[in-house]
Amino acid sequence: MPQDLIDRIRLLRTSGIGPITFHQLIARFGTAAAALAAVPDLARRGGGKAPRIPSEGEAESEARQVDRLGGRYLAAGNGAYPPLLAQIDDAPPLLMAKGDIGLLDRPTVAIVGARNASAAACRFARGLAHDLGREGLAVSSGLARGIDSAAHDGALDSGTIGVVAGGIDVFYPPENEARQTAMFERGLVLAEMPPGTEPRARHFPYRNRIIAGMSAGTIVVEAAPKSGSLITARLAAEIGREVMAVPGSPLDPRAQGCNQLIRDGATLIQNAADVFEAIQPSAPRVHAVREPFEPQPPSPLDGDDSALDLIEELLGPSPVPVDEIIRLSGAPSGAVQMALLELDLAARLERHAGGRVSLRPA
Amino acid sequence: MPQDLIDRIRLLRTSGIGPITFHQLIARFGTAAAALAAVPDLARRGGGKAPRIPSEGEAESEARQVDRLGGRYLAAGNGAYPPLLAQIDDAPPLLMAKGDIGLLDRPTVAIVGARNASAAACRFARGLAHDLGREGLAVSSGLARGIDSAAHDGALDSGTIGVVAGGIDVFYPPENEARQTAMFERGLVLAEMPPGTEPRARHFPYRNRIIAGMSAGTIVVEAAPKSGSLITARLAAEIGREVMAVPGSPLDPRAQGCNQLIRDGATLIQNAADVFEAIQPSAPRVHAVREPFEPQPPSPLDGDDSALDLIEELLGPSPVPVDEIIRLSGAPSGAVQMALLELDLAARLERHAGGRVSLRPA
Numbered sequence: 001m002p003q004d005l006i007d008r009i010r011l012l013r014t015s016g017i018g019p020i021t022f023h024q025l026i027a028r029f030g031t032a033a034a035a036l037a038a039v040p041d042l043a044r045r046g047g048g049k050a051p052r053i054p055s056e057g058e059a060e061s062e063a064r065q066v067d068r069l070g071g072r073y074l075a076a077g078n079g080a081y082p083p084l085l086a087q088i089d090d091a092p093p094l095l096m097a098k099g100d101i102g103l104l105d106r107p108t109v110a111i112v113g114a115r116n117a118s119a120a121a122c123r124f125a126r127g128l129a130h131d132l133g134r135e136g137l138a139v140s141s142g143l144a145r146g147i148d149s150a151a152h153d154g155a156l157d158s159g160t161i162g163v164v165a166g167g168i169d170v171f172y173p174p175e176n177e178a179r180q181t182a183m184f185e186r187g188l189v190l191a192e193m194p195p196g197t198e199p200r201a202r203h204f205p206y207r208n209r210i211i212a213g214m215s216a217g218t219i220v221v222e223a224a225p226k227s228g229s230l231i232t233a234r235l236a237a238e239i240g241r242e243v244m245a246v247p248g249s250p251l252d253p254r255a256q257g258c259n260q261l262i263r264d265g266a267t268l269i270q271n272a273a274d275v276f277e278a279i280q281p282s283a284p285r286v287h288a289v290r291e292p293f294e295p296q297p298p299s300p301l302d303g304d305d306s307a308l309d310l311i312e313e314l315l316g317p318s319p320v321p322v323d324e325i326i327r328l329s330g331a332p333s334g335a336v337q338m339a340l341l342e343l344d345l346a347a348r349l350e351r352h353a354g355g356r357v358s359l360r361p362a
Numbered sequence: 363m364p365q366d367l368i369d370r371i372r373l374l375r376t377s378g379i380g381p382i383t384f385h386q387l388i389a390r391f392g393t394a395a396a397a398l399a400a401v402p403d404l405a406r407r408g409g410g411k412a413p414r415i416p417s418e419g420e421a422e423s424e425a426r427q428v429d430r431l432g433g434r435y436l437a438a439g440n441g442a443y444p445p446l447l448a449q450i451d452d453a454p455p456l457l458m459a460k461g462d463i464g465l466l467d468r469p470t471v472a473i474v475g476a477r478n479a480s481a482a483a484c485r486f487a488r489g490l491a492h493d494l495g496r497e498g499l500a501v502s503s504g505l506a507r508g509i510d511s512a513a514h515d516g517a518l519d520s521g522t523i524g525v526v527a528g529g530i531d532v533f534y535p536p537e538n539e540a541r542q543t544a545m546f547e548r549g550l551v552l553a554e555m556p557p558g559t560e561p562r563a564r565h566f567p568y569r570n571r572i573i574a575g576m577s578a579g580t581i582v583v584e585a586a587p588k589s590g591s592l593i594t595a596r597l598a599a600e601i602g603r604e605v606m607a608v609p610g611s612p613l614d615p616r617a618q619g620c621n622q623l624i625r626d627g628a629t630l631i632q633n634a635a636d637v638f639e640a641i642q643p644s645a646p647r648v649h650a651v652r653e654p655f656e657p658q659p660p661s662p663l664d665g666d667d668s669a670l671d672l673i674e675e676l677l678g679p680s681p682v683p684v685d686e687i688i689r690l691s692g693a694p695s696g697a698v699q700m701a702l703l704e705l706d707l708a709a710r711l712e713r714h715a716g717g718r719v720s721l722r723p724a
Contacts, residue, residue: 120613247609247621250632251482259609263630270612270621 001063005073007032009059012093013194014039015051016347019090023076024341026093039345045308046339048346065195069169070184071098080104082214088239089355092192092210096168099188103159106138109275110211110236112229113147113221114254121222121254122147124246126154128219131272133158140215142207143176143189147221147229152179152187160187161214165207166199167191208232217242217279219269223257230257233266238353242278244269307331311339312359315349319356363425367435369394371421374455375556376401377413378709381452385438386703388455401707407670408701410708427557431531432546433460442466444576450601451717454554454572458530461550465521468500471637472573472598474591475509475583476616483584483616484509486608488516490581493634495520502577504569505538505551509583509591514541514549522549523576527569528561529553570594579604579641581631585619592619595628600715604640606631669693673701674721677711681718 011032012022017039025035040050066073074081074095082104085091097104111129113121129139129151139155141148143162152160162183164170168191171177183189192206193199199207208231212218218236220243223229237243243266248255262268267278310329314320326336340357343349350358373394374384379401387397402412428435436443436457444466447453459466473491475483491501491513501517503510505524514522524545526534530553533539545551554568555561561569570593574580580598582605585591599605605628610617624630629640672691676682688698702719705711712720 120611124611124613246612247617247624247630248611249482249486249614249617250608251486252611255609255611256632259630259632262609262624263632263636268609268621268625268630270618270625274625 001060004032005063005075006056006059007036008075008094009062009073010054010056011036011039013059013062014053016345017051018351019093020351021341021344022093023089023091024337028338028341042342043345043347046342046344046346046348048348051345051347062194066096066168069098069195071096071168071191071195072101073097074101074104074190082108084108084216084241085210085214088209088213090209091213092206094192095210096191096195097188098168098184100159100186101188103138103161103188104214106136106159107279108138108140108161108215109279110140110215110218110232111147111151111221112141112208112211112218112223112232113151114223114227114229114257115144115146115148116254117146117150117222118252118254121246121248122150125150125221128221128246128269128272128275129154129160130158132275133160135272135276140211142204142211142232143172143180143183145173145176149176149179151221152183156182156186161190162187163190163207163210163214164199165193165203167193167195167197169195170198172199204228205231209235212236212241213239215241217244217275219244219246219275220258220261220266221246222248222254223261224254225257225260227257230261233261242267244275244278246270307335308339308342311336312343315343315357315359317358317361319350319352319358321354321356323355325357363422366394367425367437368418368421369398370437370456371424371435372416372418373398373401375416375421375424378707379413380713381455382713383703383706384455385451385453386699390700390703404704405707405709408704408706408708408710410710413707413709424556428458428530431460431557433458433530433553433557434463435459436463436466436552444470446470446578446603447572447576450571450575452571453575454568456554457572458553458557459550460530460546462521462548463550465500465523465550466576468498468521469641470500470502470523470577471641472502472577472580472594473509473513473583474503474570474573474580474585474594475513476585476589476591476619477506477508477510478616479508479512479584480614480616483608483610484512487512487583490583490608490631490634490637491516491522492520494637495522497634497638502573504566504573504594505534505542505545507535507538511538511541513583514545518544518548523552524549525552525569525572525576526561527555527565529555529557529559531557532560534561566590567593571597574598574603575601577603579606579637581606581608581637582620582623582628583608584610584616585623586616587619587622589619592623595623604629606637606640608632669697670701670704673698674705677705677719677721679720679723681712681714681720683716683718685717687719 029035076091076093077086080101125147133155138159140161141151212232212235220229233243245258245261245266391397405412438453438455439448442463487509495517500521502523503513574597582591595605607620607623607628
């Protein structure tokens with residue numbers, strides 16, 4: 001068991017450390033081991049108590065379990081980790097993967113949609129996935145009922161990637177056991193949560209960001225207004241990926257979400273050729289890249305509390321962009337990021353979409 | 363019977379004089395009477411023989427017939443003539459109208475589509491027309507089967523305008539007699555062709571340009587690829603009007619035309635609110651306005667053949683923009699236009715879309 005993997009598992013499972021904080025700690029301290037060593041001090045400086053860090057034994061136990069399940073870890077930005085996913089700022093620091101890792105080298109398109117989709121829409125999704133697969137694309141989706149399942153089925157022979165909201169060994173919905181098992185053998189299944197995790201409502205948006213993040217574009221087939229599929233589409237748009245939607249009659253309530261997406265600028269998709277036309281012209285445009293946060297020599301402000309105090313004063317309960325904090329403080333970006341990290345580890349910072357932060361009520 | 367109307371009828375029914383030539387003659391000579399007097403000479407200078415001009419008696423006979431039918435003439439740019447239609451360069455010089463002329467003062471939206479549309483699409487068109495009418499818009503269409511008929515029916519109470527391809531007294535298709543008669547009473551019917559004209563295939567594109575031309579926007583509901591409705595949409599786009607389309611499932615062949623329109627930039631329409639959002643933001647943007655061709659004092663080139671010879675040399679069997687002829691000739695725009703008019707009246711010029719002209723093979 002490589003020591004760096006054990007360190008990464010320990011750091012990631014430390015209470016209060018989310019993906020963004022994880023990436024910033026690695027960027028700041030170089031290795032997970034160095035970050036682990038620094039965490040207690042940082043939290044104390046931020047005004048909190050040291051968070052609970054899992055023991056080596058606990059991390060090894062998780063790693064052995066993944067191994068026993070036939071899975072393996074992928075670390076953000078390393079090796080087989082999905083390259084497009086690594087570009088988003090809250091990319092999962094570790095993914096568990098079971099199946100054909102080689103699929104991650106292929107350009108990938110997501111097909112998502114309603115769980116209660118019409119038979120016609122499922123047939124369309126299956127056919128589209130099949131046609132895209134035949135042209136060499138991997139098709140990603142969420143292993144849910146309806147459109148997701150149809151998309152996986154259509155691309156099962158060519159190569160499909162399922163992202164589950166719970167642990168890699170958990171079948172949800174239960175009737176998907178055969179499909180997920182087939183994808184272990186002939187496709188690929190990815191999970192962010194540790195083995196055994198039963199998916200909860202809050203896990204699905206995280207799952208959706210992985211689907212959108214690893215794909216050059218996301219195609220929505222039948223989605224009700226305010227559905228999870230539209231969240232996936234929004235996430236894809238936010239990170240600058242192509243958003244595509246399959247239209248339907250305005251008389252069909254299940255077409256409203258997709259029609260609205262098209263009105264909002266999504267590309268109308270009728271067939272695989274339309275998808276290629278949408279995603280070919282350019283490499284995916286990444287608008288929201290991770291905040292540059294290079295390891296840098298300690299700034300003059302490091303080691304005293306003036307930056308921390310100043311930044312705490314600038315923060316309040318309303319989310320503010322980090323850029324604005326940097327500008328208002330007049331402090332070097334690295335010092336501000338470090339102060340935010342300290343507040344974060346002290347459980348006093350809340351991170352919001354779009355790189356915004358706020359102070360938690362005491 | 364006003365003399366100017368009789369003169370306009372004579373000029374318009376003169377062989378070889380289409381709408382563009384008509385407008386240029388009026389612009390050049392000020393009145394239809396002056397244009398009629400000039401036509402024989404112009405044709406001779408262009409190298410042809412004088413075209414046949416209908417007699418006063420023939421024109422009066424047509425005018426009396428329109429009167430007997432309960433119709434009236436509208437002359438381009440005068441009085442009740444549809445104001446948006448007057449802006450296009452091949453606006454019908456004369457329209458025959460029967461019904462409520464007051465509808466022409468209202469902002470107008472066209473609803474067009476397939477003759478063999480699905481029942482659901484017809485229902486949608488009827489409902490949309492009803493909702494638009496209730497908000498004060500006049501709904502225009504082509505009095506054809508399918509979507510056109512549904513649109514007229516939906517807006518019959520609020521105000522609908524039908525444009526027929528043949529004479530105002532001809533019912534086509536025959537089963538539309540009751541609908542067209544109802545619109546004489548409670549709506550408005552417009553025709554470009556003289557009474558008694560049976561519509562031929564070539565008349566329908568002319569009819570379509572009137573529908574697109576008089577409307578702030580054109581909504582297409584179900585249209586097969588390469589259908590007449592798509593021609594109407596293309597004409598609307600060419601003159602800078604809003605093009606709107608109602609989407610459908612890619613599995614439905616009748617939705618292909620509309621889905622493709624949306625891919626090409628048409629606004630996706632789901633309901634009346636979407637239509638208002640599309641047409642409200644600005645007054646119709648007129649991109650293709652009539653070539654300015656002000657009456658002007660005879661230029662030095664008038665009266666000799668040097669401009670004519672030069673322009674004949676510049677022309678060939680391939681269509682060339684008039685602007686380019688003006689540039690290449692170095693002659694004043696008025697002189698070039700006059701030479702083109704002479705060639706036109708001599709039946710030696712062909713006029714094409716986009717202000718292009720070519721020489722007819724001798």
